[in-house]
Amino acid sequence: MVTFIIRRLLMMIPTLFVISVITFIIIQLPPGDYLTTYIANLQETGEEVDEAVIESLRVRYGLDQPLPVQYWKWISGVVVGDFGQSFAMNKPVSELIWERLGLTVTISLVTLVFTWIVAIPIGIYSATHQYKLSDYFFTFLGFIGMATPAFLLALVMMYLSYRWFGTGVGGLFSDEFVGAPWSWAKVIDLLKHLWVPVVVLGVAGTAGLIRVLRANLLDQLEMPYVVTARAKGLSESRLLVKYPVRVAINPVVSTIGWMLPQLVSGAVIVAMVLSLPTVGPLLLRALMEQDMYLAGSIVMLLSLLTVIGTLVSDILLAWVDPRIRFGGQEA
Amino acid sequence: MTDKIEHAETSTMDERFFMASQWRLMWWKFQDHKLALFSSGVVVLFYLVAIFCECLAPNDPLRRNASRSYAPPQRVRLFHQCQIRWPFVYPQVQHIDSETLARTYTNDTSTTLPIKFFVKGDPYWLWELIPMERRLIGLGSGERLYLLGADRLGRDLYSRILYGGRISLSIGLVGVTISLVLGVIIGGVSGYYGGRLDNIVQRFIEILRSFPTIPLWLALSAAMPADWSQLRVYFCMTVILALIGWTGLARVVRGKILALREEDYAMAAKVCGVREFTILMKHLVPGFLSHLIVTVTLAIPAMILAETSLSFLRLGLRPPTISWGVLLQDAQNIRAVSLYPWLMFPAAFVIVAVLMFNFMGDGLRDAADPYSH
Numbered sequence: 001m002v003t004f005i006i007r008r009l010l011m012m013i014p015t016l017f018v019i020s021v022i023t024f025i026i027i028q029l030p031p032g033d034y035l036t037t038y039i040a041n042l043q044e045t046g047e048e049v050d051e052a053v054i055e056s057l058r059v060r061y062g063l064d065q066p067l068p069v070q071y072w073k074w075i076s077g078v079v080v081g082d083f084g085q086s087f088a089m090n091k092p093v094s095e096l097i098w099e100r101l102g103l104t105v106t107i108s109l110v111t112l113v114f115t116w117i118v119a120i121p122i123g124i125y126s127a128t129h130q131y132k133l134s135d136y137f138f139t140f141l142g143f144i145g146m147a148t149p150a151f152l153l154a155l156v157m158m159y160l161s162y163r164w165f166g167t168g169v170g171g172l173f174s175d176e177f178v179g180a181p182w183s184w185a186k187v188i189d190l191l192k193h194l195w196v197p198v199v200v201l202g203v204a205g206t207a208g209l210i211r212v213l214r215a216n217l218l219d220q221l222e223m224p225y226v227v228t229a230r231a232k233g234l235s236e237s238r239l240l241v242k243y244p245v246r247v248a249i250n251p252v253v254s255t256i257g258w259m260l261p262q263l264v265s266g267a268v269i270v271a272m273v274l275s276l277p278t279v280g281p282l283l284l285r286a287l288m289e290q291d292m293y294l295a296g297s298i299v300m301l302l303s304l305l306t307v308i309g310t311l312v313s314d315i316l317l318a319w320v321d322p323r324i325r326f327g328g329q330e331a
Numbered sequence: 332m333t334d335k336i337e338h339a340e341t342s343t344m345d346e347r348f349f350m351a352s353q354w355r356l357m358w359w360k361f362q363d364h365k366l367a368l369f370s371s372g373v374v375v376l377f378y379l380v381a382i383f384c385e386c387l388a389p390n391d392p393l394r395r396n397a398s399r400s401y402a403p404p405q406r407v408r409l410f411h412q413c414q415i416r417w418p419f420v421y422p423q424v425q426h427i428d429s430e431t432l433a434r435t436y437t438n439d440t441s442t443t444l445p446i447k448f449f450v451k452g453d454p455y456w457l458w459e460l461i462p463m464e465r466r467l468i469g470l471g472s473g474e475r476l477y478l479l480g481a482d483r484l485g486r487d488l489y490s491r492i493l494y495g496g497r498i499s500l501s502i503g504l505v506g507v508t509i510s511l512v513l514g515v516i517i518g519g520v521s522g523y524y525g526g527r528l529d530n531i532v533q534r535f536i537e538i539l540r541s542f543p544t545i546p547l548w549l550a551l552s553a554a555m556p557a558d559w560s561q562l563r564v565y566f567c568m569t570v571i572l573a574l575i576g577w578t579g580l581a582r583v584v585r586g587k588i589l590a591l592r593e594e595d596y597a598m599a600a601k602v603c604g605v606r607e608f609t610i611l612m613k614h615l616v617p618g619f620l621s622h623l624i625v626t627v628t629l630a631i632p633a634m635i636l637a638e639t640s641l642s643f644l645r646l647g648l649r650p651p652t653i654s655w656g657v658l659l660q661d662a663q664n665i666r667a668v669s670l671y672p673w674l675m676f677p678a679a680f681v682i683v684a685v686l687m688f689n690f691m692g693d694g695l696r697d698a699a700d701p702y703s704h
Contacts, residue, residue: 018538026547029554147686149636151643152678155662162669265545269640273663283546284644287553299550302543310541 004318012307019303020078024071027296036290038087074293078300084293088286093297097279101301104271104278108263110194111202115259116252119206123213124245130218138210145207150266154200154273173277200270205259213248220244253316260309264302357621360698367694370687377684381497383457388490389469389476391453392653396475396485398425401671402436404480404488411443419443420476444470480673482661491653492677498654500684502569503634507627509573514580515623519611521581522588529585536578544575548637552646561652568647572634583626587619594618621699628692632685639681655681 035058065073077084083093126138173189220226221244229239271280279298286295362368380387405420421438428435450469457463470476479489521532551571555564591597592615600610616623635655641647642656643663650657658677662668668675 014534015538015541019542022538022542023550026550026554029551143686143689144682147632147682147689149640149681149685151640152659152681155659155665155668155675155678158665159668159672159675162665262544265543268543268545268549269644272644284549284553284646287549295550299543299546302546303541306543307541 001318005315008311008314012311015307016304019307020075020300021071023296023299023303024067024074027292027299028067074296078297083297086286086291086294088289088291088294093294096282096294097298097301100277100279100282103276104264104267104280105305107194107197107201107267107276107278108260111198111205111263111267112259114198114202115205115209118202119209119213120249120252122206123210124217124240126210127214127217127221127248128240139214142207142210145203146211148203150200150204151269151273153203154197154270157196157200158274197267197270197274197276200274201263201266204266205262209252213252216248216250217244220248250317253313260305260313264305264309268302354621357695357698361694364694364697366690367697370690370694373683373687374691377496377500377687380493381500384493384497385455385457386463386465387467388487388493389452389466389478390487390490391455392486392490392494393651394453394486396481399423399475399477399481399485400434400483402477402481402485403671404673405477407446407478416443417445419445420470422474423477444474446470446476479676480671482674483667488658488673488676491658492655492680494653495655495658495677496680496684498565498648498652499635499638499656499681502565502572502638502654503631506569506572506576506634506638507630509569510576510580510630511623511627513573513577515584515616517577518581518584519588519616522585523592523607523611523615525589532581533585536581539575539578542575545640547575548572548641549644549646552641561648564648565652568638568641572637576630576634580623580626580630583622584616584619587622588615591615591618625692625696625699628688628695632688632692635681635685635688 035054039054074084081094083097085091086093086096089096122138126135129135173186173193223244226239226244229243230236234242267276267278268280268283270276271278272284275281279302283295283298285291286298402423402425405423407418407420409415409418411419420443421440422442422444423436424439426435426437427433446468447470448468449465451464452466452469454462454464455466468476475487477487477489479487479492482488482491517532521529548571551574552568555567559567588611597610597614600614601607605614638647638654639656639659642649642654643659645660648654648657650660655677659681662674662678
């Protein structure tokens with residue numbers, strides 16, 4: 001098990017290296033750099049463009065150097081936690097992103113838990129009541145849930161709450177807490193607002209999980225061991241929890257790997273609709289303004305989260321399923 | 332006696348079953364799946380509408396009309412002064428509040444505007460080729476029909492949704508085609524030759540897959556210069572969507588090829604001196620074509636959603652191009668939506684299209700699985 005984890009950890013290094021190169025290339029793709037955007041903005045507002053100032057800015061940000069040098073400057077900083085300077089906001093990137101990243105992770109994790117709490121009972125119920133009206137109801141609901149993109153759901157929720165309560169549901173904090181330092185009151189306020197993005201983000205995953213769980217459980221319910229257990233007089237509910245559910249729940253674990261990245265990237269769009277103070281809106285703005293270090297660092301950190309998510313799910317899976325654990329040691 | 336007849340009947344049934352081609356078997360099984368059959372019908376209908384949207388739209392989708400800014404949907408009615416009539420609408424009258432400049436609309440119930448078929452409307456070009464004037468429905472005589480209301484500039488939302496369907500639905504098809512070609516070639520080569528090449532390709536796919544999709548899309552779309560032509564942006568969007576979609580297909584293809592290349596018939600072809608690429612494309616790929624079709628059907632709705640999301644964030648297609656995502660940009664402003672809820676109509680079309688594709692793919696999957704009964 002330990003060698004398995006160490007090997008997977010070592011594999012992360014080349015992966016992250018390639019990701020960082022691709023990220024850097026994509027960030028550099030748009031013609032021009034931050035300074036050209038900056039100059040264009042100045043000209044639009046009719047201000048004078050001072051060549052000397054531009055030149056000094058160019059030297060200061062290292063934009064006059066060849067790309068490999070720029071990449072090296074960036075990545076060698078990232079490794080030790082220095083993400084460089086945000087051009088547009090003139091602040092170190094790390095100052096801008098940690099709180100937002102923390103909120104992004106919080107939302108994703110809470111959504112994951114929400115998904116399980118809702119999906120597992122419904123999936124079990126649906127499988128044990130196959131082809132009953134309630135099963136059809138949940139199946140249909142699941143399909144709708146999967147077909148509705150999260151941002152549309154966010155829009156609908158905004159609309160309904162605006163219609164019924166006269167206020168938007170956007171944001172994660174009440175006005176008085178927006179800039180305030182962290183305190184218990186602020187945490188409680190956060191919890192009050194958190195359910196909207198969690199529900200919006202969780203619906204698609206919940207719907208998918210219900211379908212997977214239902215299909216797996218249906219397969220298991222026909223197995224001879226279930227018949228044996230029933231013949232021995234085990235009560236129906238005990239039997240269910242004791243054997244088939246334990247087997248059927250396996251994919252729930254294996255899906256964390258793709259659920260977490262999906263949640264993180266889904267949260268980017270939902271955050272823009274609901275105007276949440278997470279990394280999504282910041283990333284969009286940075287991309288638009290060609291704020292290279294900020295955008296690059298956000299993409300890089302989100303990728304890191306994705307890689308870690310995959311790693312966690314692989315470890316969990318190896319832990320739950322001995323076939324994978326031992327297969328890994330032999331190879 | 333009856334026994335014999337029954338026996339004969341079952342044997343002809345069996346014979347029919349054994350003689351049937353793979354596709355015929357799939358079709359029989361698919362027919363049993365009523366919901367999937369219905370959904371396929373709807374999908375075909377959607378694409379027909381997308382192809383003939385010019386004729387079906389009652390108005391020119393770009394035609395502005397200040398006197399109908401944010402006009403609500405016109406209800407099609409059957410009763411006028413307690414008498415049953417041919418379907419008609421009441422003419423809308425705009426009132427502008429002199430103080431707040433707010434626009435309100437009332438129906439002028441004194442006259443009726445009957446709905447006419449194949450009526451002369453705004454002239455248009457069918458597929459940019461054939462000049463035409465007749466539209467499927469309309470009011471004729473210069474009156475405009477607003478079935479689903481109008482947007483801020485007084486453009487007819489119903490016509491715009493029909494035109495948007497053309498872009499949104501086709502972008503899914505084109506994107507999937509590109510990712511299919513990439514996936515089959517790369518996955519096929521990787522699975523067939525195996526060894527070191529396979530290893531490199533698989534690592535590369537793993538890395539691509541560990542990118543969070545939406546930030547990657549955002550970054551790529553933000554790289555599109557703002558002054559590109561509509562066509563170029565459209566093409567670029569399909570490529571961006573396809574670039575990320577192909578990895579899943581390549582994995583499916585590779586897995587199947589790995590299993591199939593050990594089969595005797597593949598070996599036989601090799602011994603006969605068939606070129607390796609020909610073996611791959613002619614002998615191995617048809618072996619899992621049905622599986623591939625299912626994967627593709629389920630990939631199309633994902634692409635439609637991706638286009639909608641990106642355009643909605645103003646990173647994909649841009650006006651004056653009309654797509655469902657572009658139309659939904661108007662719904663970003665929650666105040667506007669609460670005042671003019673019909674701006675959300677494009678969302679309903681997106682959801683129905685995606686839902687129907689999912690049902691169809693589900694039915695196809697059941698039909699393509701030779702082990703299910």
